[in-house]
Amino acid sequence: MKDDKLAVLIDADNVPYANIREMLVEIAKYGNPTIKRIYADWTKPSLSGWKNVLLENAITPIQQYSYTQGKNSSDSALIIDAMDLLYAKKVSGFCIVSSDSDFTRLATRLREAGMFVMGFGEKKTPKPFITACDKFIYIEILKKQAPAPQSSSTKSKQKTKAESSSVNKIDKELTTLIRESIDEISDENGWAFLGTLGSYIIKKKTDFDPRNYGFPKLFPLIKHLNTFEISEKETGDNNIRHIYVKNK
Structure with missing residues (x-):
């Protein structure tokens, strides 16, 4: 494309x-x-x-x-x-x-x-x-983000700044959207491929973007919510990492 x-x-x-x-x-x-x-x-x-x-x-x-x-x-x-x-x-x-x-x-x-x-x-x-x-x-x-600072205290300040500049707040509606989307596309064991999940959510909510909530990608947003199981697998000679998520 x-x-x-x-x-x-x-x-x-x-x-x-x-x-x-x-x-x-x-x-x-x-x-x-x-x-x-x-x-x-x-x-x-x-x-x-x-x-x-x-x-x-x-x-x-x-x-x-x-x-x-x-x-x-x-x-x-x-x-x-x-x-x-x-x-x-x-x-x-x-x-x-x-x-x-x-x-x-x-x-x-x-x-x-x-x-x-x-x-x-x-x-x-x-x-x-x-x-x-x-x-x-x-x-x-x-807007361009500043380079990642080195100290943990500065990192915390940067995260706070990123969250305050986001256009949406993390709420129950977001968690429900992700949870329902996982249910709808998961395999028989309840696991959904992260890449497929992101594309599917956009079809349901065209303005969905992890950056709206202060996160650069979907994976750190999922980890932050702390309500989903995560499985990371490396496949092939290039050690390509595939990430799967599941409702707890």
């Missing part, structure tokens, strides 16, 4: 520019962002901060004048371009960057056409747009 061509379409009016570089690095994990466009009325002084970001990341600005006050014409331009790209069959997936629910129907339509749809937005993004995507990532978790 990493070789898939992706179209990155950004709604400049509804996302900050501070973490665009980190966002593009994240997108590269899923495919090759061959088309990168950003939509706004660039005559607005409030958008001047985008200039260097666009140059540094080779993002093409699309000018769309605001003909009527209070109406976002950039949304329409983005949607029209997305449909043109869909019918031209130039890409196999889309990354829609916005915190606006106006793109909910677009995401649904693209998925109906067999496209992979990834969403990026702030924590305030309405739920309908989040669930309309195959995968949704909150921009807040893309």
Whole structure:
């Protein structure tokens, strides 16, 4: 899937520019962002901060004048371009960057056409747009983390800082989601492969990401919850480690 061509379409009016570089690095994990466009009325002084970001990341600005006050014409331009790209069959997936629910129907339509749809937005993004995507990532978790400190006291402080900067708190709902998912995909002995578990949870909750809770990966999150059995097995000559989890 990493070789898939992706179209990155950004709604400049509804996302900050501070973490665009980190966002593009994240997108590269899923495919090759061959088309990168950003939509706004660039005559607005409030958008001047985008200039260097666009140059540094080779993002093409699309000018769309605001003909009527209070109406976002950039949304329409983005949607029209997305449909043109869909019918031209130039890409196999889309990354829609916005915190606006106006793109909910677009995401649904693209998925109906067999496209992979990834969403990026702030924590305030309405739920309908989040669930309309195959995968949704909150921009807040893309901030670069500081290098791991060496002393145990500093590590504790870093963990506290990471947890305080997370967009979600660990709660009963998260534990229930993981527990039910394990039950649904486990083998006859109750064990579920960790990689399969992560993919399955995202299908049920498109904005699930361990980083939302202050953890870089699913495994440390599972260990932190301390309510699941863990089995680690090494297979093959390369000592590849496979991790399985089970409900206690």
